[in-house]
Amino acid sequence: MISRRLLRLPAFAAMVALAASSLAAGDVAVLEAIGWKLFFDPMLSAPRNTSCATCHIPENGFESGVALGEGAYGDRLPRNAPTVVNLADATSFFWDGRAESLEEQAKGPIENPIEMDLSLAEAAQRVRDEPAYVRAFARIGITDITIEEIGRALAAFERTLRTGPALYDSWLAGDRSVFDESQERGRMIFFTRGQCATCHFGPNFTDGMFHNIGTGTAEDPGRFAVSKDAYDLGAFKTPALRNWKDREPFMHDGRFATLDDVLDFYSEPKTGAVGETELDPLEFTGQERADIKAFLETLNGSWPDLEPYESAWTEIQ
Numbered sequence: 001m002i003s004r005r006l007l008r009l010p011a012f013a014a015m016v017a018l019a020a021s022s023l024a025a026g027d028v029a030v031l032e033a034i035g036w037k038l039f040f041d042p043m044l045s046a047p048r049n050t051s052c053a054t055c056h057i058p059e060n061g062f063e064s065g066v067a068l069g070e071g072a073y074g075d076r077l078p079r080n081a082p083t084v085v086n087l088a089d090a091t092s093f094f095w096d097g098r099a100e101s102l103e104e105q106a107k108g109p110i111e112n113p114i115e116m117d118l119s120l121a122e123a124a125q126r127v128r129d130e131p132a133y134v135r136a137f138a139r140i141g142i143t144d145i146t147i148e149e150i151g152r153a154l155a156a157f158e159r160t161l162r163t164g165p166a167l168y169d170s171w172l173a174g175d176r177s178v179f180d181e182s183q184e185r186g187r188m189i190f191f192t193r194g195q196c197a198t199c200h201f202g203p204n205f206t207d208g209m210f211h212n213i214g215t216g217t218a219e220d221p222g223r224f225a226v227s228k229d230a231y232d233l234g235a236f237k238t239p240a241l242r243n244w245k246d247r248e249p250f251m252h253d254g255r256f257a258t259l260d261d262v263l264d265f266y267s268e269p270k271t272g273a274v275g276e277t278e279l280d281p282l283e284f285t286g287q288e289r290a291d292i293k294a295f296l297e298t299l300n301g302s303w304p305d306l307e308p309y310e311s312a313w314t315e316i317q
């Protein structure tokens with residue numbers, strides 16, 4: 001019997017995802033190209049005006065570039081759109097972790113009335129009615145296109161989205177000379193006195209868990225809405241910190257326009273409207289703030305190049 005603990009391991013989740021796909025490597029590439037096409041296809045929204053990329057804009061780090069974006073009918077969304085890169089090893093999705101796989105997550109926005117507002121049955125029908133998708137899916141032996149296949153394709157595409165190496169990776173690989181003094185001091189603060197790595201650690205600088213840092217409100221108590229456990233009041237999923245540069249504004253509600261605002265907040269944290277903050281008041285000096293920022297700059301690498309997906313899509317047609 002598989003223990004629950006094992007089931008939480010990212011490697012295991014990736015294995016399950018791979019087994020579930022039961023596709024040969026070439027076929028996975030086809031599925032990824034289909035996912036790319038679907039991600040940019042406004043047909044997945046009822047009024048045919050909103051695609052996944054309307055809110056997860058590649059030029060904005062696959063986020064919206066605004067605090068709270070708008071859905072297909074112009075309704076304001078309750079939360080900031082997180083990025084969709086570097087999620088291959090993630091084990092929970094949405095700020096409150098209410099979806100447990102990318103496949104499951106993908107259905108959420110399609111049928112959400114204020115996002116894309118399309119029934120899942122209608123979404124599958126629209127894809128089935130599109131000869132280009134029918135041809136593409138047929139290449140991997142899928143003749144009955146269901147919403148499950150659509151979710152698999154979107155998830156397969158998203159899993160490939162990884163940011164390129166950053167200066168920090170050269171440092172990690174052993175080249176200590178790449179950091180200047182400020183970046184090195186910032187690294188020390190991040191991992192020690194600053195306590196950032198209590199929650200932001202690992203390859204993507206997230207523990208994948210939920211924490212109260214004082215940002216919850218009565219309207220949005222975060223993880224509590226899913227778990228109903230008082231311990232989770234005001235807790236949100238720790239966001240990954242790689243490639244933060246193009247992903248402003250920050251936090252689940254986009255309350256901070258810049259990284260400086262975020263650092264001001266961490267310097268003097270306050271208990272929010274719900275639950276209690278886990279943060280200690282650290283009162284960073286101006287120099288410490290500058291150093292942390294200099295270190296965080298080293299986490300920015302390149303964004304994924306989408307051109308190969310377009311070529312792959314053309315090729316499978």
Ligand code: HEC
Pocket residue numbers: 039044050051052053054055056069070071072077079080081082083084087092093094095096102105106107109110114115116154158
């Ligand atoms: C109208 C804007 C909008 C559209 C369209 C949209 N999203 Fe999102 N997306 C969001 C918002 C806002 C959230 C956060 C919601 C929450 O946490 O409750 C989100 C969350 C996500 C997440 C979770 C990321 C994480 O780190 O937990 C993924 C993955 C994602 N969207 C993929 C997609 C895909 C795939 C589509 C298309 C089928 C899509 N989105 C369409 C706004 C949008």
Ligand code: HEC
Pocket residue numbers: 190194195196197198199200210211212213215216235236237238239240241244247249250251252253259262266278279292
């Ligand atoms: C107790 C856990 C915890 C600690 C400690 C912590 N963070 Fe966070 N961090 C979070 C959570 C949770 C969020 C998201 C909160 C929200 O969305 O309301 C967050 C958000 C952020 C964001 C915004 C990212 C985005 O994509 O919106 C940045 C930047 C950040 N933290 C940097 C830091 C730095 C720098 C430190 C150390 C000074 C730090 N964090 C310490 C848990 C933590």
